[in-house]
Amino acid sequence: MRLTLRLLSSVVQRRPFYVTTPIFYVNAAPHLGHLYSAVVADTIQRFEKLVDPDCEVIFSTGTDEHGTKIQQAAANAVLSPAEYCSKISAEYRDLFKDYDVEYTDYIRTTEDRHKRAVRHFWNKLLEKDYIYKSQYSGWYSVNDEAFVPEAHVRDEVRNGQTVKVSAESGHKVEWTEETNYMFRLSAFKSHLQEWLKNDGVITPNKFQKQLQDLLENETYFPDISISRPSSRVHWAIRVPGDEDQSIYVWLDALINYLTVIGYPDNDAMLKKGRPWPADVQVVGKDILKFHGIYWPAFLMAINWHPPRRLVCHSHWTVDGSKMSKSLGNVVCPRATPVSPSALRYMLLREATMHDDANYSESKAVNIANSELADTLGNLASRCCGAALNPRGEFPPLHTHELAALEQDVSAQLMDHVERLHEVCYGHYRNYQFYKVADAVIRTLHLANVFFECHKPWELRKKLDGQKELDVVLHITMETLRICGIVLQPIIPDLSNKLLNKLQIPLDCRSWQHCEKPSWRIEGAIYETKNILSGKFVLFQRIYVDKKQKKKASA
Template identity: 50%
Template sequence: MSIRTFMCLRKYSSETKTSKFFTTPIYYVNANPHIGHLYSSIIADAAQRWQRLYQKGADVKFSTGTDEHGSKIQRAANKNDTSPLEYCNRISSQFQRLANEFDVDYTDFIRTTCNEHKKTVELFWKAIENRGHFYLSGYEGWYSVQDETFLSNSQLKQKQENDGTESYISAESGHPVEWTTEQNYMFKLSNFRNDLEYWINRNEKVIRPKKFQRILLDLLNQEDGLHDLSVSRPTSRVQWGIPVPGDPSQTVYVWLDALVNYLTVSGYGRDETTFQKYWPPEVHVIGKDILKFHGIYWPAFLMAANLEPPKSLFCHSHWTVDSEKMSKSKGNVVCPFERATTYTTDGLRYFLLREGVAHSDGNYSDTKILRILNSELADTLGNLLNRCCSPTLNPRQTFPAIESSAFDNVSSLEVTKKLIESVTQLPEICRIHYDDLNFYKVADAVMETLHAANLFFESLKPWVLAKSPETQKDLDVVLHVTLETLRATGILLQPLVPNISKNLLDKINVEEGRRYFTDLGSFSWTRNDFIGIPLREQRDVLFRRILLEDETKKAKKL
């Protein structure tokens, strides 16, 4: 069946669904979490938070979890002198901790070792099998044990060993390969080439950023063609996995098993109402190392089972550390839990989303994160709030009402006009960037507005206005306009830094039910009915400046 026909048959393919399903990849439990895992999670979290911010009362399902089968897990468990399940339990708990500590607000945490998932894999296998897309065959080819996949000749490159001999490695991962002969179940991937090409080209948002769309099209059009895919392994070689339904001598290929997690979460085969509600996923967030599995294998599996592919894949690049690739051997793997003790969880979230650009690798640097967090969160945002709430400038501790004549006077100044224009345009600018998942552009736009607010504040010199009763009304306007700017930026920053935003909005007493995108449809200086709002009493610093070790010692001496 052509996907063109297939898409028309799906009763919900042309509907605008009000329920949305967002996912992180599920993380392989052969090692503890690092900032690359956190980056994937917070991209997906910011995307689903934006959906709930933009559409008040939005019905969102958001899943994350762990991938726990395969020969690498067997080896890791043996190396740690424990059973595979005990090993999985320990590492999976670290990924759940990662989500919880960094406010990844998931609705579902899926583990591929749970019984519910095993049943879903069995159902999905049978759905594909019943449509004639599997066959049993002797298979031989180059196999990467570390990547747990067979590779075609075009996916290999030669490597010269120290003794002068030559071997083959994966061109993508660099892992060694070995020639393997075995009997496997094969999936007729080659039959889906045209359908995959149609899906990938369906619209510009199916594969984002565009460079990854080109990579997938190149894979489809490689010289030696799109090969059928081995989707099982002999149980004698891979015991730690889900048995093939009806054939316990074979284990389901770990990637087929893992990808089905999205179906498990959505209720496939168990709860048809829930499944129809949330399928297909709005966005799968993935790293570039798993693009082929999500952009070629996964949609082909779904088509073979007569299910609609995801609406969109958002693929991001990796993180280097001080311009070097992260690796255990170099000892430069960045642990998010350790860094959060210095930079806070919101601080680390902000840096990764602020500096990460999906189409190219980001560079993590402690020097850079310190500079950005101090400059933008502590000074530009936090200090502006502190000054508006200081007892010296705001002794009544209010978000003050303003008189129209005073506002007209202050708003006639060029610096005020620029700020008001910036604040007024900011919601729509951020909406466009959030819709494209360009979070760094959201941060840029918000900081540009906050810089305009700081310039406005400095130019109007409220500390001078506060000294005279005659200029109290002008002071009220300065405080009002600045606090309204902080309200707008606080609402818009919620997907990026949920805790900082909450503390800001709590401080200026914005009701929890008034923190949505729709609440930025108008601004307080345009309302005749606005009355003063008391500020809340908490005196916590919004984001405390991070001092270097020598600065901390100096501060203690003083």
């Protein structure tokens, strides 16, 4: 009886899956890189729910709203810091809504619940003697909101003058001397090295290796300043008991991941299922040091575990150049010529995590037209259209006619469809979303070859061709069904539209439902069923040239 109760308790107290984006700094409007971080995290959480529909997910995102850069940006916008933060934070919310980023919690660092969490965390560090006050001097980057070690500063000529810049970010630094509170980061070097020995805590592995190499450098690892004079940084959370000091914006920001789960309220955390350590935290490579060195050290200092995994992605360049305000090439997602579904697809289709990806408008349009409109959309329209499918059915599969099909193209397509779930499962688990898209598109290319080879428009005219036509349409639509399920985490809107057209019930769209195609289910009775009636265009082809559009419609 006791064992039964214990097992029941473990089921009831099952941990939710906790995934986070970084919180986004509101010194400017959101751009393509911010959106990419968000859709990566969203794809991860959607896949978890696809594999396990009973899985509870906590997916947090939000905005980081304190610091010197916010003060400056608000002043430039002729707004109070609070008004400015609310304005930019709302832009992120709207963007994520447009791009189907289904977060469960949106956190702002100006919220009272967060300020309470930060002060409590500070006091915990203080109790454990990991905070001390000291005179600090060093190179400081306003853009990075961080002190930069001497070894990471270089000279650079700009506008005919030699200036000091951060070797990591390229941002200008200035010499600063002030009294700050310090965190004993040096006490955690060996602990961090031990943590980083675990395979997969940082993925891709090249970023884990970067952190390991960083820790080998003795000169890099001093204690760090975790406060600023409030006279200089007034838009920030004050240090508990010391109004003359403001808490360092990065310490403040990192605590958001705990605020979301109810920290420091034990009852609130219990209601959330105690989802710590976080399962996956998505970060860009520019903030890896803060999440892969500072963050785990802060957590270790209060005896909490570091996150289970950091998924670190590279950056987006534009036409081969780094996005920069000075170059005027920062991409606003809403200003692109493609729809949200198409841009979301392109971002996940093109980026590899390991290396920087390149954005261009022509590439976005070409991928959308080639893969979403032609390869996927056109195939769906043809097999669902009245010309070939006047009965509007997902037709039955006839065993005799299936065996009689032209074997080379049929066997190749069916083999790809049968293996697609296994291939894509591995790619999803390794966060290689571009490989998922590639595997699906390859399968759909084969489906188009299969369709053309069997000429269903001719079968439609044959007096005895209905059963063979049924089989061709069935295999094509079954391929579309499985591809639609697989693509749900990447392009949820288009996938749902496709599955709705095929009248696939909502409770038949989980990962298990793509593991076996219909022709591999022993003893199944394939009953004819209707698909959704009406003209069907899954994805409207994009025309950026009016002459091109006019020519296509002629």
